[in-house]
Amino acid sequence: MISRIDHVSIAVRDQKKAEHFFRDILGAVDGAGASDPATRFFWQIFSLGDLSRLEIISPTDAGSFLDGFLKDKEGGVHHITLQTTDLVKAMARLEKHGIPFFGHNEYPGGIWKEIFIHPRHAFGVLVQIAEFEADDWLSTKVKFPPAIRWQVDRTENGATLTFAHPGGGKVSLNLNREESQKLAKSLQEASD
Template identity: 60%
Template sequence: MIARIDHVSLAVPDFDKAKIFFENLGAVAGVGAKDDTTKFYWQIFSLGDMSRIELISPTDKGSFLDGFMQSRGSGVHHITFQTYDLKQAIAKLDSMGIPYFGYNEYPGGVWKEIFIHPKHAFGVLIQIAEFNANDWLSPEVKMPDGQFQIEVKDGQIHLTLSHPGGGTATILLTKEQAKHLAQSLLSKI
């Protein structure tokens, strides 16, 4: 049902100040947008080992964040879990008797979401969303040629794998190790 934690969303009253703070810690700014309907701005940032945060900030009075900001100020607003099939996730929640709300589907189906209220999730607002993570990454953290790259340097094979949250992991292989890996993979099909 849940593929992974995609990001932790932080509500902040001063977006620019928060952005500078996290960029100084090494965060790489990704996609972001202003939502005029609910009066807020959001932006995703990739950090370190493929972790991501989202900064959300009100853009005007009457923002959906007003109540949260008045009662809590800055802080964790929600955690987003990625699912590959939102209909299946909804069916699972229904079978478990866990209530959800706020079904929303963006045009073209690029993002589908529901929420579980904190009173049903141990004090945390949970967003469950179906999407392609690569659609939301900045070019700086995207793999240029898909899910993996292979390079040969100094007689070693560098196998670099991508992560859907951004970032990479590189494994160094000898020729013998690469042959063994290829044989092991092919034996599974």
């Protein structure tokens, strides 16, 4: 039902200050971001390292759904997002187990489908379950172009093998010469 944890969402009052902290100080890479006029908030995805992601969300106007959450604080963890390959099946499983959910949304073109589980039904954590393609939301700096699934780069001691990760982004493996030769042999044997 759940493929992986996609990101942790942090709600903040000051988007620019949070972006400076995560991007300029901690080295996060900007991904997709947009404003939602209907719910009066802005969101920005950031990648850290090879696979970790944060979403920074902030109100854009009075009446945002974040107003209550940020009433007495500058920021905090708002929710976690879990990725699923089939939201309909995830909803059926929750219903089967008597777990209520809300906020079912399907965005145009099927690019993002989501539901939420209230913290009172998830041990104090707001859980978002979403169906989407992770690479659609990442910077080109942290993912391969379409149709490229791996890359091999020669290093002084062997090679770096970089793969497209199914959860979006890339993951790298440094191999010494002996490991590189064993991998090449294993691949050859597997394809015979």
